[in-house]
Amino acid sequence: MTKRQNIFYAQSGGVTAVINASACGVLETAAKHKKAIGRVYAGRNGIIGALTEDLIDTSRETKQAISALRYTPAGAFGSCRYKLKGLNESRAQYERLIEVFEAHNIGYFLYNGGGDSADTCLKVSQLSKNMGFPIQAIHIPKTVDNDLPITDNCPGFGSVAKYIAISTREASFDVASMAKTSTKVFVLEVMGRHAGWIAAAGGMAADSDNDIPILILFPEVPFERRRFMAAVKQKVKIHGYCSVVVSEGLRDRQGGFLSDQGLHDAFGHAQLGGVASVISTMVKDDLGLKYHYAVADYLQRSARHIASLTDVSQAYAVGQAAVELALRGKNSIMPSIVRTSNKPYRWRIGEAKLSRVANREKMMPASFITRDGFGITQRCRTYLEPLMKGEDYPPYRNGLPRYVRLKNTAVPKKLKTPFAL
Amino acid sequence: MTKRQNIFYAQSGGVTAVINASACGVLETAAKHKKAIGRVYAGRNGIIGALTEDLIDTSRETKQAISALRYTPAGAFGSCRYKLKGLNESRAQYERLIEVFEAHNIGYFLYNGGGDSADTCLKVSQLSKNMGFPIQAIHIPKTVDNDLPITDNCPGFGSVAKYIAISTREASFDVASMAKTSTKVFVLEVMGRHAGWIAAAGGMAADSDNDIPILILFPEVPFERRRFMAAVKQKVKIHGYCSVVVSEGLRDRQGGFLSDQGLHDAFGHAQLGGVASVISTMVKDDLGLKYHYAVADYLQRSARHIASLTDVSQAYAVGQAAVELALRGKNSIMPSIVRTSNKPYRWRIGEAKLSRVANREKMMPASFITRDGFGITQRCRTYLEPLMKGEDYPPYRNGLPRYVRLKNTAVPKKLKTPFAL
Numbered sequence: 137m138t139k140r141q142n143i144f145y146a147q148s149g150g151v152t153a154v155i156n157a158s159a160c161g162v163l164e165t166a167a168k169h170k171k172a173i174g175r176v177y178a179g180r181n182g183i184i185g186a187l188t189e190d191l192i193d194t195s196r197e198t199k200q201a202i203s204a205l206r207y208t209p210a211g212a213f214g215s216c217r218y219k220l221k222g223l224n225e226s227r228a229q230y231e232r233l234i235e236v237f238e239a240h241n242i243g244y245f246l247y248n249g250g251g252d253s254a255d256t257c258l259k260v261s262q263l264s265k266n267m268g269f270p271i272q273a274i275h276i277p278k279t280v281d282n283d284l285p286i287t288d289n290c291p292g293f294g295s296v297a298k299y300i301a302i303s304t305r306e307a308s309f310d311v312a313s314m315a316k317t318s319t320k321v322f323v324l325e326v327m328g329r330h331a332g333w334i335a336a337a338g339g340m341a342a343d344s345d346n347d348i349p350i351l352i353l354f355p356e357v358p359f360e361r362r363r364f365m366a367a368v369k370q371k372v373k374i375h376g377y378c379s380v381v382v383s384e385g386l387r388d389r390q391g392g393f394l395s396d397q398g399l400h401d402a403f404g405h406a407q408l409g410g411v412a413s414v415i416s417t418m419v420k421d422d423l424g425l426k427y428h429y430a431v432a433d434y435l436q437r438s439a440r441h442i443a444s445l446t447d448v449s450q451a452y453a454v455g456q457a458a459v460e461l462a463l464r465g466k467n468s469i470m471p472s473i474v475r476t477s478n479k480p481y482r483w484r485i486g487e488a489k490l491s492r493v494a495n496r497e498k499m500m501p502a503s504f505i506t507r508d509g510f511g512i513t514q515r516c517r518t519y520l521e522p523l524m525k526g527e528d529y530p531p532y533r534n535g536l537p538r539y540v541r542l543k544n545t546a547v548p549k550k551l552k553t554p555f556a557l
Numbered sequence: 558m559t560k561r562q563n564i565f566y567a568q569s570g571g572v573t574a575v576i577n578a579s580a581c582g583v584l585e586t587a588a589k590h591k592k593a594i595g596r597v598y599a600g601r602n603g604i605i606g607a608l609t610e611d612l613i614d615t616s617r618e619t620k621q622a623i624s625a626l627r628y629t630p631a632g633a634f635g636s637c638r639y640k641l642k643g644l645n646e647s648r649a650q651y652e653r654l655i656e657v658f659e660a661h662n663i664g665y666f667l668y669n670g671g672g673d674s675a676d677t678c679l680k681v682s683q684l685s686k687n688m689g690f691p692i693q694a695i696h697i698p699k700t701v702d703n704d705l706p707i708t709d710n711c712p713g714f715g716s717v718a719k720y721i722a723i724s725t726r727e728a729s730f731d732v733a734s735m736a737k738t739s740t741k742v743f744v745l746e747v748m749g750r751h752a753g754w755i756a757a758a759g760g761m762a763a764d765s766d767n768d769i770p771i772l773i774l775f776p777e778v779p780f781e782r783r784r785f786m787a788a789v790k791q792k793v794k795i796h797g798y799c800s801v802v803v804s805e806g807l808r809d810r811q812g813g814f815l816s817d818q819g820l821h822d823a824f825g826h827a828q829l830g831g832v833a834s835v836i837s838t839m840v841k842d843d844l845g846l847k848y849h850y851a852v853a854d855y856l857q858r859s860a861r862h863i864a865s866l867t868d869v870s871q872a873y874a875v876g877q878a879a880v881e882l883a884l885r886g887k888n889s890i891m892p893s894i895v896r897t898s899n900k901p902y903r904w905r906i907g908e909a910k911l912s913r914v915a916n917r918e919k920m921m922p923a924s925f926i927t928r929d930g931f932g933i934t935q936r937c938r939t940y941l942e943p944l945m946k947g948e949d950y951p952p953y954r955n956g957l958p959r960y961v962r963l964k965n966t967a968v969p970k971k972l973k974t975p976f977a978l
Contacts, residue, residue, distance in 0.1 A: 151734045153727075181737040209727050211734035218738055298956055305957060306574075306630050306859035313572045313632035316602040317639055322855060340957065412852075413831060430854035431833075434743060438727035442862055444956060524956035535719055535865060535945035536726060536761065 141243030146179030147211040148249030152292030154451035160205040161455025182216035191547040204540035207530035209440035250279030261468035275470040282333035286488040287472035294447030294523035297337035304341035315377035323429040325412035329385035338381030339512035355385035357509040445526025481522030562664030567600030568632040569670030573713030575872035581626040582876025603637035612968040625961035628951035630861035671700030682889035696891040703754035708893035715868030715944035718758035725762035736798035744850040746833035750806035759802030760933035776806035778930040866947025902943030
């Protein structure tokens with residue numbers, strides 16, 4: 137490098153409780169390398185910010201505000217669901233990116249997201265080779281789905297896992313209290329359209345000190361109504377109640393989503409039922425048991441109030457590593473989390489080639505699911521436990537967490553032409 | 558009192574994150590008065606435990622276990638939904654209660670619950686007068702619905718309020734991040750079939766530091782679809798997104814529940830939609846906006862991990878006060894919470910006659926709801942804020958809260974006849 141270059145950083149895809157901790161890692165680390173790095177420009181709403189030259193000048197934020205990102209959930213700069221097309225299909229997009237990067241002296245592209253975002257990052261990383269524009273693209277892993285390959289786990293997942301395990305334990309205590317005369321089955325719907333990592337975390341609610349009857353419905357295991365009902369019936373017989381953790385991506389033997397039950401309201405309009413309500417109604421119909429159900433939805437992935445300390449630390453570390461890798465001249469790479477020991481849990485940052493990360497999903501290993509398909513094995517517990525470990529409470533004022541809102545001051549535009557997405 | 562008498566304590570109705578803190582208050586206070594009080598027998602599953610002579614000997618628990626009740630959610634002895642009939646309708650029930658109380662030397666009846674339970678407690682308190690059996694009945698207030706009269710607020714409510722306010726803030730940060738290309742409206746369904754106290758708490762997510770667009774749908778305000786949609790549209794126009802907190806008890810102008818939309822599945826079976834999914838579908842139909850919804854259900858009332866310190870302290874205090882009132886010879890009474898100052902928040906324990914508590918619901922005052930019907934006023938904020946204040950984290954092990962499970966050893970039965978409920 138002959139001169140100081142700026143970093144472009146952006147957040148992509150579904151946000152998490154700790155993606156801002158990665159942003160904090162990027163910003164605080166960049167600030168330590170003022171000789172090599174100029175400013176960090178954040179894309180407003182991910183890659184869209186780059187395409188539309190809508191950049192945020194992070195140097196306008198106070199040190200305190202940057203540091204508060206560590207405990208603030210969701211995406212402070214705005215995220216997006218937007219996938220770049222291939223170079224051949226949409227050359228104009230890539231030319232525009234180069235134009236924007238050149239205009240703002242951007243030499244580093246740090247993209248913080250999941251599988252789709254890794255694909256975007258991979259494409260940008262090829263700009264040097266394919267279009268002769270020197271840029272280093274580093275992907276910063278993030279996804280509650282925990283489905284990126286190579287890395288032992290994904291920042292964002294540990295906190296959702298903790299939230300779902302705690303919520304399942306707490307709600308199970310509740311149902312146990314009510315079961316004598318009221319609710320006997322509690323159903324909790326969790327995220328995970330393809331992989332059952334989050335659903336698996338519900339299984340952690342039970343342990344040697346907490347004999348809680350939990351049935352997990354994984355997207356990896358085709359739903360068989362009769363077998364499931366027999367299992368519920370047995371749990372209720374033994375314990376008096378039963379908790380069910382169901383993945384939103386649960387499918388039947390034909391591969392159809394359980395949530396898609398062709399519901400219609402009184403006027404014939406199609407209605408989205410949600411898999412929890414579908415499963416609950418089946419329990420009522422087949423077993424005549426009173427149920428309650430909850431849908432965790434965004435609550436689970438934004439629950440920074442009970443984030444996992446491991447998760448926060450790792451989210452920060454991958455942000456930090458991304459800057460360090462950039463300074464070491466790396467391109468087309470993702471800092472990964474490498475587990476070096478289970479007990480005591482130890483991890484370090486590794487490196488994964490983006491070409492091996494993009495567009496690949498890591499499913500739950502079969503060895504993590506019990507033979508009956510409704511539970512998690514000891515191997516799964518050994519894997520999950522350290523990821524959920526430790527509390528990292530945000531500061532509170534008047535009973536509520538003090539999360540930061542950035543100023544998000546725009547960088548003055550330098551290009552004359554707008555860009556239509 | 559001529560001799561030491563035993564206490565009967567039981568938990569009734571929907572449980573909360575802090576009802577066990579009241580139990581803790583009862584048990585630890587009783588332990589300090591060994592000269593006057595013998596043992597504390599807990600009813601297994603509320604009044605059912607008394608009727609069926611299914612008593613739990615709390616003296617078999619360790620001091621540590623009793624002390625852990627302070628931070629353990631739900632009902633440690635089991636709760637019930639069971640209302641005693643009037644004395645004239647069901648004299649046998651009352652005769653049975655007397656039989657059980659006599660057999661176990663029970664002189665104090667402490668019942669921990671909401672409005673229905675206050676009614677049960679009132680009926681028991683009349684046993685002395687009506688049936689010549691000396692017993693002192695004290696009601697210990699508990700309900701997430703916050704709808705008991707006289708008391709300034711109800712133990713259990715502050716923690717739900719805190720949970721809903723935090724969840725609404727966190728999920729709103731999430732939606733704000735996603736709104737550019739994805740979800741624009743987030744709907745959170747909360748408890749409160751008759752009174753909108755819990756829904757009101759969602760409004761606390763926004764404050765002078767957090768300009769979050771929130772619309773609240775109260776059960777007190779009849780739902781008008783067109784007016785609501787206009788409000789959503791405006792919020793989205795200004796902020797790019799909107800959060801909606803809807804009470805499960807939302808009704809239309811004709812008094813019908815919004816959740817009862819006559820949903821049917823592909824086979825013609827009736828389905829319970831849940832008001833969040835109904836409102837969300839309307840938003841999609843009328844405004845074409847992408848939505849997400851969550852249903853907090855039991856998660857909200859069991860979320861001990863983020864209980865309010867004020868709430869825990871008050872729950873303990875009413876348990877303690879119940880024992881002290883009993884020792885002072887009181888009957889047919891409920892320890893209440895009296896607010897003596899807003900800033901700084903100060904409260905003390907008062908006394909309310911049970912006849913003035915039972916079967917009365919306290920609705921949200923009109924002055925707490927904004928004129929458009931979608932928000933909370935400053936008066937409401939002043940009321941809610943101290944109730945949600947302070948954190949009281951439980952201890953953790955391996956990433957999960959260490960809640961206690963009691964041994965719940967049965968007291969040997971002394972009666973020969975069983976009792977059919």
